[in-house]
Amino acid sequence: MKKLPICLALILSALLTSCQRPEEAAPPANLLPKEKMVQMLVELHVNESRVQGSGLRADSAQALFNQLQKDMLWRHDVSDSTFWQSYRYYAVHDKDLDEMYGIVLDSIAMRKVRLQTLPPQ
Template sequence: MKKLPICLALILSALLAGCQRPEEAVPPSSLLPKEKMIQLLVEVHLNESRVEGSRMRADSAQALFNQLQKDMFWRHEVSDSAFWQSYRYYAVHEKDLDEMYGIVLDSLAMRKVKMQAMPKQ
């Protein structure tokens, strides 16, 4: 499965949210803290990677990704709507989203380094 649909959805939501001026954006009542959003965004990208690495057919890969996301939200006790509302809010505040994604990218890079340092079985 290509990362395109999910990345496209994230970019599209950021663009749509960008139509609203940051000072006008009202935080949703279910706004997730930045730390929680960072954890979830890291997991979203790890889930994408797992699904892409599975080399499943597109429909099976999409079903797997949806299940991984559902499990992730359940484990973190977060609704998907709270996640997307929070994402849109942070996207309006580009500085916040940029800062969060900097941490997400650092976290993913650290995981990669740790994985590469592990002995092969």
């Protein structure tokens, strides 16, 4: 009979420690810094826009996007799993992802302005 309360206490403590709130979740060991994530997200969305504007069929467009994504990860020396683990971590922390996407949108808007002000060739 004495073992029952001890078992319940152990189970309860295991459940409580495994159900951490997002702000308490430990970052992954290979978490990308916010600045690098912003650079990669800008590039990812620019690539997505390029593929959408290419006029390719869906399967060809998907293959092109996948290749551009692989190239981006290679250039930044980041594995696919590291990128997505970092993205998920920042997504759980809404403020971080909101802040990062504010910078991403500003960066893309600045690129657009620069492209529009280039003289015609």
